[in-house]
Amino acid sequence: MNAPQPHSSQQTPRRPLPAVGQRDSFFDNAKYLAIVLVALGHVWEPLRDGSRTMGVLYMVVYAFHMPAFIVISGYFSRSFAFKPHQIKRLISGVVVPYIVFETAYSLFRRWLHDPDAPISLLDPWYLTWFLAALFVWRLTTPIWRSLRYPLAVALAIAMLATVSPKIGNDLDMQRALQFLPYFVLGLCLKPEHFKLVRTRRMRILAVPVFAAALAVGWWAKGNMTTAWFYHRDAAQELGGAWWIGPLMTLGMFGCAVVLTACFFAWVPGRRLWFTALGAGTISGYLLHGFLVKGGIWLGWFDQGWAEGPLGALLCTVAAGTVVTLLCTPPVLKALKVVLEPNLDRFFRPDENAAKAAKTGAPAEGAENRGKVPAGV
Template identity: 65%
Template sequence: MTNSLRPHGQQRAPLPPAQTPTSGVPSPRPPQTPHAGTTPAGPDAKPAKQRDAFFDNAKYLAIVLVAMGHSWEPLTDHSRAAEALYMVVYGFHMPAFILISGYFSRSFDMRADRLQRLVTGVAVPYVLFEIAYSLFKKTADDDPSHPISLLDPWYLTWFLVALFVWRLTTPLWKVVRWPVPLALAVAILASVSPDIGDDLDLQRVLQFLPFFVVGLCMKPEHFQLMRRREVRILSVPVFMAALLVAYWAAPRMSSAWFYHRDSAQELGVQWWAGVVMTLALFGCSMVLTACFFAWVPRRKMWFTVLGAGTLYGYLLHGFLAKGSRFWGWYDDYTWLYKPLGEIFVSLVAAAVITALCTPPVQRAFRFAMEPKMEWAFKRDAAELARSRSKSKS
């Protein structure tokens, strides 16, 4: 059986039971039935499972916050308020993405078709964009010495590496007795291990791991709890308190803690601070993520369709985000550091990321984001048997 959310009144598909799709987050792929893109034939065929607007809305709103956060980064050295807002948003936008990734990975196993989707939807985009980002840095930043290395993800591609590793380990987390405490223990050990190094950005992979495992353990009723009216009301003072705490902490605390890419020793503190901060940030991130989900619309909105293209927006906006630094846009227009300028930057970031998630952009870059690559894989034995039976009939 599957724990995925099911629209009211929809009947289960005939045996074998349909399983929850394993699309990643951000993900370009809509949830699919076993034969994606086809309409069931025959008078007894059941209607295809519909997307849940809540998750598409959550993915779109989270990717907008990601883009805004990247646009605020140059402003944080000049504005304490911008730094506080930056810290609050970084406290939950990636944890929210990762949690949803885990939730939609619950049915992942080592079945051939799922491994193929993992390769074409995660591994191949990683290779292509890691090369593209490296070439972009060489030229736009005038840095010819920057290496092209698939072992050292640069900028946004770390998420694809992490998603690949997390999903491969999904069967393990489904059989252990206490998956979340174990994942937290792994994250804590990573936070106090400076020798892990930069290969495959393993610090981030391991320190963000608990959010993915929480998603694996969640059920539809958990999201229903977060949608309750009292949770929405309570989330308002919680967010206000978080902003006040962040405003106080801004000059006293490094925002690098929220990136989860360094050990405690690399951040210049004692090892035990890594233990404390990992647990504290995990708790804060889970609370803020719940508050974020509480305000995500449940119904279909004008931007719901964009939730299927968040991987496009995520990876493509990185060229503009980094280009704005390489080309000195923030230095050329000093008015951007004033309150109205900060608002302008936020609106531009939201507009750009929205445009990059639209269907025309998806069609233009589908060759890189979700290539079919049928030539690279053996055909499934059951599919071959079906093809032979059809040819004989």
């Protein structure tokens, strides 16, 4: 009989954690898959009224795709502390793209749909609300990091927002406040929390959970307005009593967290053909809206070919293919001048970085510069 092997040799070797400055394939995969779901949701929107199945899929996807995206954004914003290089990154990676694409979308709408549409940087339109909200969330990160119960406070603020119809549209603050708990949840998460959902058991459990979500969506279709998933209106504006808003906030937060956890359970952790596309999700996010809105205004989805199951399948495949192409490195490189411009000439030199360069020591906060960016 062979002698038993040492216990250590029987253990399955663990995958090493990414080195400092190295991108994590899991998060790049999650960002890419999330942006594909965003594009699918936008394409399914004009198709949902003619098909109950499309309407159900639309509701289920909208229940968690943006929460998942926002959780990732919050997770990678944990180190934000108003350091010079962080401020510069916030301006170049969030503020400049917001100004450029908010203007571009407004001009696009005036040209193709509504000649009298206003151009206002204070009233985000369509996709640009996320950049405005991310700017607000990132600025408040140090506050959430210092609170003892940040998630509870964020949920309380979101609940109050749903009973405050007079908040207004400036920077789409209603959405920023109602989606705030997901960003704060990301700030509170640690690597071990993601490991808890990335197990075979969780992948198996995710199957009946999504099946139940589809069943609930089948019932909710026609019995519930999808406007609740947009988080852009107070309860009174949706025709409900004020007290429904806080209850819906808690209920939808719970559902979104469960579905997001199931989504993360299915995200592969190894490097795949689409992993590199996770670095270009911001271009896919901001560009696909022109095609979707243009298609709606030009009547593409009203044509005969878009009707029925085959038409819905063709639209789905087309949306996934287009957003994938928009996330590729050539597109990201072509848009770098507006998505991540070099603004060094507009900022004072980072004295801490200069001092570190002279001494050979790492600059303060340098350990986070090479990691996955916190934006889309």
